[in-house]
Amino acid sequence: MTSVEGAPPVAAGEGAVPRRSLLGLGLGSALAIAAQRSAAAQSTAPHVQPRGSSEIGFLLSRITNGFDPVLFARAHALGYAAFLEEQLHPETIIDVRGDLIVAQFTTITATTHANYVGHYLQGRAELLRNELRTSTILRAAYSSRQLHERMVEFWTDHFNIDHNDSMNAALKTTDDREVIRKHALGNFSQLLGASARSASMGFYLGNYRNIAGSPNENYGREIMELHTLGVGNYTEADVKAVARCFTGWGFKEVTSGDFGAFLFRPQYHDNNPKVVLGHSLPAGGGLLDGEFVVRLLAQHPVTADHLALKLCRFFLSYDPPAEVVRRVAQAYMETNGDIKSMLRVVFALSSIALVPQATRPKYKRPFHLLTSILRPLKFQMTAPEQLSEALGKLGHQPFRWPTPNGYPDKLDLWASGEQARWAFASDLFGNAIPGISFDPATVFAGVPQSEIASTANLRLTGGALSPSDLAALQTFVSAYPAVTDALLRDVMVLTVSSPSFQLY
Amino acid sequence: MTHNDQTHIEGQTRREFLVKTGLAAAATSVVAAGLPRTASAQPPGAQRDVLVLLYMRGGMDGVSICVPYGDPELYLRRPTLAIRPPGQTNGATNLDGFFGLSPAALPLMAPYQAGQLLFVHGCGSTDPSRSHFDAQKFMEQGNPNQHGPVSTGWAARHLMSSPPAGSGVLRGVALDYMLPRSLAGAPATLPIAELAGFKLTGPIQSMRSRSRTLGAMYHAHGGELAAITGKTFQAMNLLGSIDFGNYTPQNGAVYPAGEWGGRLANVAALVRADIGVELIEVDMHGWDLHSNLGPLQGSLAFLMDQLSRGLNALWTDLGALNNRVTVMVMSEFGRRADENGNLGVDHGHGGMMILMGGNVVGGRVLGPWPGMGLPQLDNGDLAITVDYRDIVAEVAYRRLGNPNFLTIFPNHTPTFHGAVV
Numbered sequence: 001m002t003s004v005e006g007a008p009p010v011a012a013g014e015g016a017v018p019r020r021s022l023l024g025l026g027l028g029s030a031l032a033i034a035a036q037r038s039a040a041a042q043s044t045a046p047h048v049q050p051r052g053s054s055e056i057g058f059l060l061s062r063i064t065n066g067f068d069p070v071l072f073a074r075a076h077a078l079g080y081a082a083f084l085e086e087q088l089h090p091e092t093i094i095d096v097r098g099d100l101i102v103a104q105f106t107t108i109t110a111t112t113h114a115n116y117v118g119h120y121l122q123g124r125a126e127l128l129r130n131e132l133r134t135s136t137i138l139r140a141a142y143s144s145r146q147l148h149e150r151m152v153e154f155w156t157d158h159f160n161i162d163h164n165d166s167m168n169a170a171l172k173t174t175d176d177r178e179v180i181r182k183h184a185l186g187n188f189s190q191l192l193g194a195s196a197r198s199a200s201m202g203f204y205l206g207n208y209r210n211i212a213g214s215p216n217e218n219y220g221r222e223i224m225e226l227h228t229l230g231v232g233n234y235t236e237a238d239v240k241a242v243a244r245c246f247t248g249w250g251f252k253e254v255t256s257g258d259f260g261a262f263l264f265r266p267q268y269h270d271n272n273p274k275v276v277l278g279h280s281l282p283a284g285g286g287l288l289d290g291e292f293v294v295r296l297l298a299q300h301p302v303t304a305d306h307l308a309l310k311l312c313r314f315f316l317s318y319d320p321p322a323e324v325v326r327r328v329a330q331a332y333m334e335t336n337g338d339i340k341s342m343l344r345v346v347f348a349l350s351s352i353a354l355v356p357q358a359t360r361p362k363y364k365r366p367f368h369l370l371t372s373i374l375r376p377l378k379f380q381m382t383a384p385e386q387l388s389e390a391l392g393k394l395g396h397q398p399f400r401w402p403t404p405n406g407y408p409d410k411l412d413l414w415a416s417g418e419q420a421r422w423a424f425a426s427d428l429f430g431n432a433i434p435g436i437s438f439d440p441a442t443v444f445a446g447v448p449q450s451e452i453a454s455t456a457n458l459r460l461t462g463g464a465l466s467p468s469d470l471a472a473l474q475t476f477v478s479a480y481p482a483v484t485d486a487l488l489r490d491v492m493v494l495t496v497s498s499p500s501f502q503l504y
Numbered sequence: 505m506t507h508n509d510q511t512h513i514e515g516q517t518r519r520e521f522l523v524k525t526g527l528a529a530a531a532t533s534v535v536a537a538g539l540p541r542t543a544s545a546q547p548p549g550a551q552r553d554v555l556v557l558l559y560m561r562g563g564m565d566g567v568s569i570c571v572p573y574g575d576p577e578l579y580l581r582r583p584t585l586a587i588r589p590p591g592q593t594n595g596a597t598n599l600d601g602f603f604g605l606s607p608a609a610l611p612l613m614a615p616y617q618a619g620q621l622l623f624v625h626g627c628g629s630t631d632p633s634r635s636h637f638d639a640q641k642f643m644e645q646g647n648p649n650q651h652g653p654v655s656t657g658w659a660a661r662h663l664m665s666s667p668p669a670g671s672g673v674l675r676g677v678a679l680d681y682m683l684p685r686s687l688a689g690a691p692a693t694l695p696i697a698e699l700a701g702f703k704l705t706g707p708i709q710s711m712r713s714r715s716r717t718l719g720a721m722y723h724a725h726g727g728e729l730a731a732i733t734g735k736t737f738q739a740m741n742l743l744g745s746i747d748f749g750n751y752t753p754q755n756g757a758v759y760p761a762g763e764w765g766g767r768l769a770n771v772a773a774l775v776r777a778d779i780g781v782e783l784i785e786v787d788m789h790g791w792d793l794h795s796n797l798g799p800l801q802g803s804l805a806f807l808m809d810q811l812s813r814g815l816n817a818l819w820t821d822l823g824a825l826n827n828r829v830t831v832m833v834m835s836e837f838g839r840r841a842d843e844n845g846n847l848g849v850d851h852g853h854g855g856m857m858i859l860m861g862g863n864v865v866g867g868r869v870l871g872p873w874p875g876m877g878l879p880q881l882d883n884g885d886l887a888i889t890v891d892y893r894d895i896v897a898e899v900a901y902r903r904l905g906n907p908n909f910l911t912i913f914p915n916h917t918p919t920f921h922g923a924v925v
Contacts, residue, residue, distance in 0.1 A: 205794075206794045206795045206846060206848070209795045209845075209846040210846075211845055211846075213845060214844050214845015214846065215844070215845070216794050216795060216844055216845070216846050216848065216850070217794070217844075217850045217851070218792075218794040218850070221634070221635070221851070225635050225637075231633070231635050231637070231638050232638075236634060236883065239634075393697070393698075394681065395680070395681020395682060395697065396681075402561070402562075402789040402790065403561065403562070403636060403637075403789070403792070405636075405637050408682075411728070412683075412688060412728070413682040413683065414682060415728060415729060415732055416682065416683055416694055416695050416732055417681060417682065417695060418729075418732055418733060418736050419696075419702055419703075419704075419736050419739075419740060420681070420697065422704065422705070422718070423701065423704075423705045426705045426706035427705070430706060430707070466724075466725065468720075468721065468724035468725065469721050469724075469725075472717050472720040472721045472724070473717065473721075475717070475720070476713060476714070476716075476717040479713060486707055486709070486710065487710075489707075490706070490707070490710050490714060493706060493714070494714060494717055494718065494721075497718060498718075498721050499721055499722050499725035499729050499730075500725070502729070
């Protein structure tokens, strides 16, 4: 492991990518290459400056999962607008570490059929869930396509699916790839349509069992309440009608050799006329009924308002200015649901200027807390799945929220769990999580005692700790007669346990 | 049933005793609104119960637990899914000639027969929403049908409007990762997923200096985070002195394996520790069964089994301490009266509450049965004949010593139904 002078190594090198004996892939040389590339990239990183004092700092705090000097430098080199534009086009970003992570989890790129037959039916549902959870954490932490990862998190909650729900151990993996990740920065109408056809969603909300004569209303309700219009913008009669529109939507059986692929079964479709949100659908619509509903809901101005508010809350503030929300909704309507266009308005300098400083700080959810610790540091990982176990103890394991509304994103709901966060930090830096280890020398080699606190601040946040947090940290360090391994671990624990590290 | 001294009074069940002596009837007739102000200001009972809130997320199907087999409409509306009457294969066990207990819920029979478990049918939140999230929100905020901004929960307002029962250091605990809405804004209340590990972990040598440093950081930060830190440190000190990890259930109680059972054992341990905790919440998820209900062997049977074995274990474990505890089981709504085409039931309206404890007037099913005939249904769902706020307010008044109904439920004047003494 190479120790890099000055700026922290953004590529966590071999620490970033797990060496998984399970899959036995010979990735040693690839990892070495990746480490060299990122080491080369670091040499161009300028001196790190405090975050949050500039618009770029704010942008970085919102569209990344944690500080790292390479993206910091990239953003300053490109400038605000060009950096945002680059992140809006993840396909143009070389992502060596992200690709290496993906390569180590064979099931996340396999077909539903292969996962279902090859693992789920063999009693290996937990392997499937483990690979999806773990790869999700690692990609969020280490991918260079950070805005894409943030949007994946956003849509994963918006179209929440609990993959502990029997065969969703296999189905959700495909939904994550083909629905969420594929359309995360695309067009909302296509995203909604892909979700409606997703076997994972169909299974989770019972739409695959929704048949003529005995409709199952679950999906019909949630596609309006959660995915598009928001509660209060439809009637119970609309719920029943929308459910009838989606009758017959299902997926192929395992005997087809293409398990989980979308299948419309006309014999189960309710072909009677329907009225949805005041629109009359004639008899005999077949598959077109559901497709009409997807289009109708996606094009509805109330959907634009709903999504705009959620996006602004996710990225800007718990209480975003109404004017910004209005502009984002307008962008949605003008572009027929282009997600990039909405994000350009969310992050327009004229939008940010309307968000008062005092309303900007958001409280990191445990997933974000974890990624923002991983991203700037090097960890040795032989059992990266332990990261998701640790998140489970914080109540935020990916794909585990049982109800379709997704994990909440509210300060008062998460901030009460301080003790669990502190305990997690102690475990992580105390090497008490099996298979995950941290060596303080990767941060503090050669650093004199007087600079330990500021070094921790610089490495973990780019210098964003509040003055009072930094002062308390310095007081802690200076009380020790000498620098020990235990002291350095404590400093890391305290830094990531500090109030300013909980906020972004 | 030997571990509850109050259970039998001269060979009678407690319920029989109450009924015969007219106490239950007297209790039923009290209307809170009609109480003189002085009485209202001084609720009875010096000893206040610990309130245990068990929230069944997703919409619990009460009809499949406490089965109204005496209503023939049940079998017309749910020809496949209804639990059969007593005497038939997989039938219910008779409770009172009209209702019967589902096979998967049989562990509830012991506290029921001891007169310490009460079913309240046709009970729920009058808010018309059939959305889980809205129904839960308005119910837990204690503000159904009044969709104004309410930032606190009803349980939080109960704690705010009554003096601490003990030191006040830790008054409410949600055995979970985050507080439920009912406890939003509650004083001295924290979510604690695992009582046993609730301390400052890490090297013992630096415990004090780390603790001081964290305290200094959060104090300087101020605001809500600082307030939470203060609560957290006090709670760590309090709970750290108790060995929750080695808690042994009493009276031969056996909790269901897993998170739910473990948390109920934590409830008993917290009650037994007697450290001033007044309110404990535990949630169970998974009740939203639109398809494959499985009331005999499937999903619902599993949930009923978990619920009823859990309640049985808690009741058994607490023993004489049941006199200091009121357990309240609730859900956002019941299910649709008719079964759907997927052997499931969609979102409904009227639901069911279960009360358990030494001061519960149990061994019966409370509430006028709303009926499952078409004219009796509310848009195809069971109607609400008992407002959940009535039951909560009665428990708050009689068992928690809190007469401030209008603080707990700003827009509701409760009627008491004689659920507790």
